[in-house]
Amino acid sequence: MATRTVEADPRSERSQEPHPATTPAPQPNPLREGLRLERMAEPCTMVICGATGDLTERKLGPALYNTLLGGFLPPEFTVVGFARRDLSDDDFRQHLLDGINKYSRNRPAKPAIWESFARGVEYHRGDFDDPVAFVELAKRLDRIDRDRGTAGNRLFYLAVPPILYPEIVNHLDRAGLAASGEHRGTGAKRGWTRVIVEKPFGYDLESARALNHEIAAVFDERQVYRIDHYLGKETVQNLAVFRFGNGLFEPIWNRRYIDSVQITVAETVGVEGRGEFYDQTGALRDIIQNHGLQLMAMFAMEPPVEFGADDLRDEKLKVLRAVKAMAPEDVAANTVRGQYVSGWVEGKRVPSYRDEPEVAPDSETETYAALKLAIESWRWAGVPFYIRSGKALPSRVTEIAVQFRRAPLALFARAGVPQIDPNVLAIRVQPDEGILLRFGAKVPGQGLQIRNVNMDFRYGSSFAVDSPDAYETLLLDAMVGDASLFTRSDEVERAWSILDPILKAWASGQGGALHFYGAGSWGPPAADELLGRDDRAWRAP
Amino acid sequence: MTNEGGGRTAVEEQAVHRRLMRFGEHESLATPMWEERNTSVETIATYLTSLWDSGASSEDGEPQVREKGLPHARASVLNLIIVVVDDDAAGRVVHTLMGLGVRHPSRAIVIVPQPGHGDEPMDARISTHCHDVSNGNGERVCYEEVVLTVRGEAAGHLSGIVAPLLIHDLPTHVWWPGDPPFHDSTFEQVIEMGDRVLFDSADFGNLHVGLRRVATLRRRSGLGDLSWERLSWWQELTAQFFDAPRFRRYLPNLSRLQIRYATAPSSSSDHVDDAEDVAPGVKSPMAQAVLYAGWIATRLGWRRHKTIDALNDGAFRLRLEGRHEMVDLDLRPEVTDAARPGELLSVRLRSLGETGAAEFIIDRDGDDAMVATNADGMTALLRRVPMDAPREAELLSSQLTMDVVDPVYEDALRAAGILLGCAREPAA
Numbered sequence: 001m002a003t004r005t006v007e008a009d010p011r012s013e014r015s016q017e018p019h020p021a022t023t024p025a026p027q028p029n030p031l032r033e034g035l036r037l038e039r040m041a042e043p044c045t046m047v048i049c050g051a052t053g054d055l056t057e058r059k060l061g062p063a064l065y066n067t068l069l070g071g072f073l074p075p076e077f078t079v080v081g082f083a084r085r086d087l088s089d090d091d092f093r094q095h096l097l098d099g100i101n102k103y104s105r106n107r108p109a110k111p112a113i114w115e116s117f118a119r120g121v122e123y124h125r126g127d128f129d130d131p132v133a134f135v136e137l138a139k140r141l142d143r144i145d146r147d148r149g150t151a152g153n154r155l156f157y158l159a160v161p162p163i164l165y166p167e168i169v170n171h172l173d174r175a176g177l178a179a180s181g182e183h184r185g186t187g188a189k190r191g192w193t194r195v196i197v198e199k200p201f202g203y204d205l206e207s208a209r210a211l212n213h214e215i216a217a218v219f220d221e222r223q224v225y226r227i228d229h230y231l232g233k234e235t236v237q238n239l240a241v242f243r244f245g246n247g248l249f250e251p252i253w254n255r256r257y258i259d260s261v262q263i264t265v266a267e268t269v270g271v272e273g274r275g276e277f278y279d280q281t282g283a284l285r286d287i288i289q290n291h292g293l294q295l296m297a298m299f300a301m302e303p304p305v306e307f308g309a310d311d312l313r314d315e316k317l318k319v320l321r322a323v324k325a326m327a328p329e330d331v332a333a334n335t336v337r338g339q340y341v342s343g344w345v346e347g348k349r350v351p352s353y354r355d356e357p358e359v360a361p362d363s364e365t366e367t368y369a370a371l372k373l374a375i376e377s378w379r380w381a382g383v384p385f386y387i388r389s390g391k392a393l394p395s396r397v398t399e400i401a402v403q404f405r406r407a408p409l410a411l412f413a414r415a416g417v418p419q420i421d422p423n424v425l426a427i428r429v430q431p432d433e434g435i436l437l438r439f440g441a442k443v444p445g446q447g448l449q450i451r452n453v454n455m456d457f458r459y460g461s462s463f464a465v466d467s468p469d470a471y472e473t474l475l476l477d478a479m480v481g482d483a484s485l486f487t488r489s490d491e492v493e494r495a496w497s498i499l500d501p502i503l504k505a506w507a508s509g510q511g512g513a514l515h516f517y518g519a520g521s522w523g524p525p526a527a528d529e530l531l532g533r534d535d536r537a538w539r540a541p
Numbered sequence: 542m543t544n545e546g547g548g549r550t551a552v553e554e555q556a557v558h559r560r561l562m563r564f565g566e567h568e569s570l571a572t573p574m575w576e577e578r579n580t581s582v583e584t585i586a587t588y589l590t591s592l593w594d595s596g597a598s599s600e601d602g603e604p605q606v607r608e609k610g611l612p613h614a615r616a617s618v619l620n621l622i623i624v625v626v627d628d629d630a631a632g633r634v635v636h637t638l639m640g641l642g643v644r645h646p647s648r649a650i651v652i653v654p655q656p657g658h659g660d661e662p663m664d665a666r667i668s669t670h671c672h673d674v675s676n677g678n679g680e681r682v683c684y685e686e687v688v689l690t691v692r693g694e695a696a697g698h699l700s701g702i703v704a705p706l707l708i709h710d711l712p713t714h715v716w717w718p719g720d721p722p723f724h725d726s727t728f729e730q731v732i733e734m735g736d737r738v739l740f741d742s743a744d745f746g747n748l749h750v751g752l753r754r755v756a757t758l759r760r761r762s763g764l765g766d767l768s769w770e771r772l773s774w775w776q777e778l779t780a781q782f783f784d785a786p787r788f789r790r791y792l793p794n795l796s797r798l799q800i801r802y803a804t805a806p807s808s809s810s811d812h813v814d815d816a817e818d819v820a821p822g823v824k825s826p827m828a829q830a831v832l833y834a835g836w837i838a839t840r841l842g843w844r845r846h847k848t849i850d851a852l853n854d855g856a857f858r859l860r861l862e863g864r865h866e867m868v869d870l871d872l873r874p875e876v877t878d879a880a881r882p883g884e885l886l887s888v889r890l891r892s893l894g895e896t897g898a899a900e901f902i903i904d905r906d907g908d909d910a911m912v913a914t915n916a917d918g919m920t921a922l923l924r925r926v927p928m929d930a931p932r933e934a935e936l937l938s939s940q941l942t943m944d945v946v947d948p949v950y951e952d953a954l955r956a957a958g959i960l961l962g963c964a965r966e967p968a969a
Contacts, residue, residue: 027789029780029783029784029789029792030792030840030841031776031779031780031783031792031837031840031841032780032784033840033949034947034948034949034950035773035776035777035780035949036773036777040780040781040784042784042785043784043785069927071774071777071778071781071926074781074784074785075781075912075914075922075924076785076922110909110927112909112925113909113925113926113927115925116923116924116925116926117924119924148922149785149787149922151785151786151787
């Protein structure tokens with residue numbers, strides 16, 4: 001050690017580091033102050049279970065490469081692909097590279113950069129039901145910690161069907177790979193362990209509880225990151241900024257000013273080769289249980305005390321808890337389920353759902369669902385939330401539309417102007433992310449004529465930059481330990497408990513008939529009647 | 542720019558522009574809309590207002606820039622005032638703005654002050670810029686730019702001319718390319734209008750004087766520097782070395798900082814390698830290197846101690862007092878045509894630890910860089926990272942996203958002035 005020429009600084013890390021087990025939290029890096037990239041991930045190894053699948057190729061590989069280009073990945077960062085197929089390290093690297101060159105927003109990969117990154121990419125072949133594979137994985141990860149300085153930090157990404165989650169987490173546990181920080185091994189702090197799981201998280205309330213139970217037996221809830229990629233989208237994050245960063249909107253964000261809220265998650269595509277999966281799932285489970293209810297919760301929540309992960313999730317949970325449980329006899333009046341029959345979408349002929357490959361010819365699975373929910377809170381009592389989602393609809397759009405109450409007095413009626421349309425605020429999540437406000441304005445001229453005009457903010461116009469893909473945001477969040485945009489087990493269970501009575505009523509036939517709609521239409525007429533009974537209509541997004 | 546068509550009128554240009562747009566042949570266009578010699582601020586302001594009015598029509602009966610209908614959305618997130626020395630520089634600014642507009646649609650006011658030229662006080666040209674919005678719907682987003690040539694006595698009263706042309710309630714940035722006339726009253730007037738003022742310290746005629754003048758500028762605005770922006774990736778890579786706690790402990794014990802920067806082979810200060818550079822040539826190629834040194838010194842609390850080798854041909858060596866060690870700062874140029882003059886070529890940080898010396902290295906290699914850590918007696922950790930040289934528009938764009946005040950830059954700026962002052966003293 002060099003001779004010190006000045007007196008020892010009591011804050012020096014070196015003087016405080018006699019033994020790893022008693023090492024205090026390090027001082028922050030002074031060179032980080034003021035730099036743009038404050039969210040740099042810590043050195044870690046990311047283990048992708050199911051690494052040869054579609055998700056890795058389409059999403060995870062490109063997300064990692066773009067995160068690398070952005071400078072967010074530390075030099076020690078290492079990827080281990082874990083799957084059953086017999087691949088070499090080089091085969092797996094090629095698999096990742098092919099995905100980057102095909103799907104990345106920055107493509108093709110720059111050869112020199114890729115080669116440097118690829119040195120930290122390995123493949124671990126093994127069966128998820130083989131305990132030895134996990135023991136070998138543990139050895140490999142220890143070796144990587146030593147060789148590459150990943151400091152015992154591990155991120156497990158379960159890119160596999162949910163049915164495999166319990167088996168994998170149990171084997172991770174038995175191989176000593178599940179414990180985090182001071183819990184691991186000798187009690188010495190050896191880094192963190194986190195696990196990312198993909199939706200669908202459960203099939204109904206009971207299965208979600210069972211899955212949570214299995215995972216909780218191995219991982220602490222703070223280690224579990226349940227991904228809902230909608231929450232990684234810029235507009236969804238902007239929803240919190242829009243509401244709580246501006247003084248203008250929060251005062252009118254309540255039952256006094258808002259008449260109703262419509263949430264639409266519309267897809268133009270059919271089941272796209274996922275017939276077997278979709279026929280077991282349906283629109284309610286596939287979209288509304290996660291994306292739909294999460295959007296509603298982000299929209300309706302109270303301001304959190306801080307913008308921390310649990311503050312945010314506590315507030316979302318409060319919204320979900322306040323949703324009025326639907327009694328079986330109310331399901332038919334407050335929900336609509338539909339299934340598309342052949343039609344035309346975007347100029348292409350779409351076959352009937354029941355004619356899709358791997359779909360039962362007498363399938364009762366809904367490809368369209370619409371709900372009317374009530375949030376029983378002081379803020380939202382009496383404001384209906386209409387949520388709809390469907391496949392083979394005319395356009396791909398996700399938006400939240402707020403319809404405000406009409407002006408209290410028809411002041412211009414005497415001048416021959418009929419009732420003025422209510423104001424609408426539409427928050428567009430995808431595509432064309434942005435916010436639109438509709439209001440009435442006088443048509444120039446001598447008479448009094450009022451017409452609706454739109455004030456239209458588009459991300460593309462004001463910030464015409466490539467937003468990071470949701471997976472880039474979420475992967476980095478998991479690496480830095482920010483769980484704000486991931487769903488917690490209690491949120492997941494609460495969402496299922498809202499939908500369980502509906503699923504049961506539909507299954508028993510008590511929840512109303514399955515309505516058919518032509519592909520390329522905005523759903524069955526029954527969905528229009530759902531709003532029509534309240535003297536309202538769906539917005540044409 | 543506007544009149545490249547060899548005397549074509551603005552209306553003719555506009556017609557060509559429409560035809561091109563119809564066939565989707567251009568991704569980004571500057572379209573001359575209006576120009577007038579010997580005009581007034583009121584006339585310009587009126588024209589700017591009418592430009593986005595859907596009721597207004599040009600001479601051929603078609604609406605001007607349409608906001609709805611055919612997709613032309615107007616957008617503006619800031620005002621940008623740019624002061625340049627002549628019409629050529631104004632042309633280069635307009636070119637740069639085309640690269641900038643996608644990210645920062647702004648009302649840009651480019652001023653060419655010509656005090657003592659002629660009786661007609663002011664000429665104005667207004668153009669619109671349109672960019673494709675990447676949503677696949679063929680929509681375009683447009684914004685406008687005004688080029689003002691201000692002559693005679695009016696050139697000494699720019700604030701009164703510019704203020705009525707700004708869009709209210711948007712932040713105003715002032716960009717002063719080239720070597721700013723720090724002692725000119727016009728300079729002070731324009732600076733006063735900005736929430737943020739941007740320079741490029743590499744353009745300062747005298748770097749030491751320029752750094753000190755900027756650091757002590759009386760202003761209400763924040764400061765930005767394109768040379769500082771060029772350093773941002775170097776800073777990021779440097780900080781990354783010490784993000785890992787096991788390497789962070791080396792930071793207080795740094796004992797040497799070596800910085801190499803590029804100079805042009807001809808040693809000519811007029812070396813031009815970027816045709817889009819608004820102020821061509823790099824008058825002070827040492828700017829980035831000395832700002833980098835100032836940044837490290839302020840973040841780590843280094844203090845001046847003595848001069849080892851005084852400034853000579855762009856090189857100097859100082860001894861600084863670190864928290865635990867004395868630090869050698871060694872800064873020198875390297876003649877190369879592989880990088881723009883002034884760009885950093887390599888940074889080496891050396892530290893002492895229990896297991897011996899540690900070294901942290903960033904070496905530019907074309908469009909990439911090799912980043913290496915030799916520490917803890919381990920095999921060198923090597924990786925290759927991108928090291929693209931950003932265009933001026935990109936640098937400007939990044940600077941425009943910054944908060945009004947950048948205290949880290951302002952600290953580094955002051956320190957850079959002190960280090961350079963120290964280097965100019967005779968060796969101890």
